[in-house]
Structures are given as C-alpha cells and as structure tokens.
Amino acid sequence: MVDSSIKLVAYHHLPLSCFEWEGLRQVFDPLEAALGMKMNRPNAKGHINQAVAKMIPMMASGMNNRLLCLMIDSATRLNHHVLGIGVQYTVDGKFVTRTIDLASSWEFIQQYVEAFKPCFICTKKLQEAHVPLEDFYMEWLMTICSVRKLGSNPFARDLTEALTNRLSKLHDSMALYLDPRFNYPNSNIFTNEERCQIQRFIIRTWDDFITEMFGGSLNGSNISSTTFQQQLKTLEAEQRQNTNYDVWEHWMNRKTSHPEL
Template identity: 25%
Template structure:
C-alpha cells in the first residue's frame, strides 16, 4: 500500500509498480497477469509493462512466440485517489489519459495478445458494463421518473407517514452503482401498499400502474445480477467459478422469458464475447473440465487453439525460470457418475453427442495440453482447485500449469479489503506511522493465512 504523489498516468503507475517489484525481488518475467478495471491509464500501464517484459528477454524478443513471457506472480493493481472500487462498481479515470470522446467500454484487449503479460478486467466491472448497457437502453426514461418521485417523497412533508407506518424512506440510487438502483426499486416493491396509499392521499406522489409494472420487471431482472455480485465478494474466486455464476445468471434470465430479461441476456452475451478475447480467461476455462470437455461448447474451437498456445507459452516461460521439472505420464482420471443440477444440464445443452474419452500416455507437454480435449466433464459443484490437487501425482506438469493459469485473480475484491484494512490501521491516533512500518503491518494483516508457512 503506497501513497501516490505524482499524477496517476500509466507511465507513473508503471514506475511505482517497478519499485515494488524490486523491493520484493520479483523479476518482471515472473508476472503472469495484472487484474485491473477499465481505466485507460491502467490499461496503458499494463501495456507498457508487457512491452518491458518482452524486451527484457532477448531470446523471446528474437522469436515470433510473443506469448512466452508469462508466469507465477499474480497481482491486482490499483491506487487510492481517483478510484471507486467496490463489489458493485469499479471505475478508474485519468483526465490526462482519457481524451474527450473515448469509449472506455470498448478499449481493445489486443494488448494481451501481442505480449506475454495478460491484462484481466475485473469481473465485477464486467457485470457493471453489462448492466449499464441494459439500463441505458431499456430503463433510463423510467428510472428518471422513479427518481423524481423518490426525491419528492423524501421531503419533510411526508415524514409523518413513514413514521406512522414504520417504513424506511427509499434511498436514491447512485447512477454509477447499479446495485443501488436495484435496491431503490426493491424498496418500492417491498412497500407497494404503503406507496399506493400515499399516492391516494397525495396525488403528486402517485405511481402509475405502468410504472409499477416496470419496477416489478426491473427488480426481478436485476435480482440474479445482484446475487451474482454478492458471490463475487468471496475471496479466492477463480475464473471458472465466476463463469459458472455467469451461466447460472443467464439461465435464470432465460427462465423468466419476458422482454426485459431477454434484453438483459442480450447485454450479457455481448460482454461474454469480450471475456473470451482474453488469453488468461479462455486458458482458465480450457483447464476447467466443468466447462471444457470432449464435444463441449466452451470455449469455441478457435478459442481452444489460442488457449493451447497461451498455455504452452506459459510452460516455456516456466521452464526458463525453473528448468528442473520431472517428466511424468498422463493418464486421464476417471470420475464417478454424479447427479446433474440445472446448471449442469444448461452447460451441456446444445452440445454434440458424446463425449468420447481416450486414455493417453505421453510425455510431450504439447500433447498433454491438447489431451485436455478428452476430459470427462466434472459437475458444476466441483472445486476445480481440489480437482487439480488430486491430479498432482498423475501429471505434475499440468498440475503446475493449473496452479498458474487458475490463480489469476478475476476480481479486485482484495483491493477493497486492503483499503478497509488501511482505514482500520491508519486511525486518528496513528496518523504519523512511517510508510515502511505501515506497509509491514498491512502485509501481515492481509496475509494471515500464510503466516504458518513462514513462522516456525
């Protein structure tokens, strides 16, 4: 945790990160991914770090395999000023680096394709973009009407009614935080009888039947997304777990089968296409048998090829750092039958008939990576990290790759928790803490689960 004095440009952020890496003796080529939001300065920072990573390895810069500089160290980068990071909305901006008219939602992910370092967008922010698209297209005008009414009924004139009926006043939503929009509409629905009665007594607060229908549909459509963001508050959310919740959310919207739910589903599908443009994301899905198995529809065939290239590039860089890797034999593990849930059936829907299984014995890492095509599908409730631990002795090479590929953080929840820890540490009575002491305190406070490994 550092305090930034300079303006938050991509170049300045890059220099600060370089200082931190040097302090903890972390080589640039040890970095596998950086998880950021959609801020232009953050994307530029990752871009410049990726270029440095490639240029620092002479062997790789003379080859055409641009994806070889990747490995091991996962970090979620953020900073305190000009930042709003929480589980509902993540936004970072820089007036200097975000010229007027730039569409930050559509900044290309190509920076992660040409260089080794993977830039992962925070999944909470991905949901934010999808919901924002939905609200702007289908709810904007109705929400403006709702906000006008809520501003009116929050006035002192109606305070007595809320006290007599023991109803809490609705909270006006924050436009940049869609969860607050859901909670605002939910408060109206939960107290519909009260607000209907108020509308009869005071016609200026009357909510029309058409608007009530919109509030009902909007609340029901946003509820699966709201549950989704609550799940993302957990620690250690791997990309596969995020994608399972993503598909579960889509499944619930399909079951609603109304115009608004279909529109929300359309917005999610648009954002999903962006997710699979990321090397780290599609590689994590490729190594997750809950989604990737023979004849499965995730990922797409072209994405499977790109994922294999990325995973092999990661392996090459791993060999460059740790060449003493034993060569083991791969035998596809058998899994017992399991009771399929609704999500399992949803994942298997529209898949080809099959699957076909093979038992492969080989020692070539390329073949081992390709052999993941023949995995038997795991139930959606399976802990993917425990699954790969169970394969540790069957194939140490793929296990080691899984520890890297699946470790990429898909959210910035850890950043929010770090800010909370900072607020509890730097109190009004401890404002003169030396920055190095503060850093040491936070290292211990935020990594308590690791202390058993370093304290004897």
C-alpha cells in the same frame, strides 16, 4: 396546427382531454373548418405517437457509444404514481438530458427487480470471498440462464445479450480450458480456434515464463513439447463434471501424474 397540438401536450403538459375543452374548441373549430381536418383526443394521440416514433432513432443515434447516466424520478399526477426514466450524457463538454420513458411505478419496479435480481445475487456471491476465474464464469453463466427464462420481462432480452457479450470475452481463458466443468467432449464453450490458441498459450507460458524463472526448458525436460500438447488435447476428452465439482482437488490429485499441467 398538428405541431401546436403536440406542443400543448408534450411541452405544456396539458391532458389529451384539453381538446374537448370549450374554450379551446372555440379556437380550434374555425381552424379545423378552414384546413379541412379534425383535432380531437384520438387524433392528437396518434400524431404524438408518430412524432415519438421519429424521435427514437434520432435520440438513440445521439446516445450511441456514449457513457450514460440513468436517472429515475418518481411523480404523482391525478392519483397515479409514475416513473420518469431519463439519461444524461455530455456532448462537446455540455450536459444533455433526455427523458426516454414514463411508466407505471409498481409495474416498472416489479419488472426491474425481477430482471436484475439474478445479477444482484451473482454480485453478492462474487463479493463473499476470492473467486477463481472459472467460478466467476460459472456464476455468470447461471445468471444468464436465470435472466433468459424471464421471456416476458421487457428487460430480459437486452440484459441477456449484454451479459452474454461480456461472457464471450472470457472464452479464451486458460483457467476455463483446465476446468472439466467447461472443457469436455462436444463442449461449445470454445471454438476449435480458441482451443488451439489456449494450448499454444499454455505451452508458451510453461516454456517462456516458468522455465525462465526457475531454470531449464521444456525441450530439455523429461517431457517433450509434443507430449505436453498431447496432454492438453486429452483434457477435451475427459468426463464433464457438475457445477459443484472441486477443481482444485481435481488438480491436486494429479500433481504426480500431470505435474506440468
């Protein structure tokens, strides 16, 4: 009986008020008396919520690690505008469609725009011109900060986590290490292991790639490997610079004092 009641609402789209209809009561009342149970609007809603709670982990497991296509459809029912949010993916070559939520249109749109607006602004900035990796990192970092401030927004936590996970893949970048906006005393952008890896990479790049193309070697040049590494280490002690700092000009001014870097 519970299963049939859930299907009346979930499959056949009857309103919860259907359990108060006289015709349906003529069918349900004898069954309820025989089974010793009561099916009304509050009970039906509770059973539906329990069924949904069991289905969520099952649906999540089926969608895990799959490429998903997000679908948003609008509808009007009983003078209410709603959004149907679904996903589509493939299993064994066949399309599977799942409805994952229904939401009030205006509330959903407001929350969605609020959460993804910083991402849109960041994307537009990155499309304007060629953006060096370190500037890309800075814009992405500022986007994370903007989204993180939207604590009550239902999209904020997951979006912040996704943006942060993508950002972590850039931590071992040589460009960031040479940028005083990120590499400064007590900076937590890099771990000690990442710093050592970047230093080894820079030295190897100089010795194995640049000298191979243009001749000579690091050991035979005017600067020793140890001195070169010391120059790299001193970058970690330099003063932190603001977000608008011109890194290109910073290194152009050092082309005589730090030609290798």
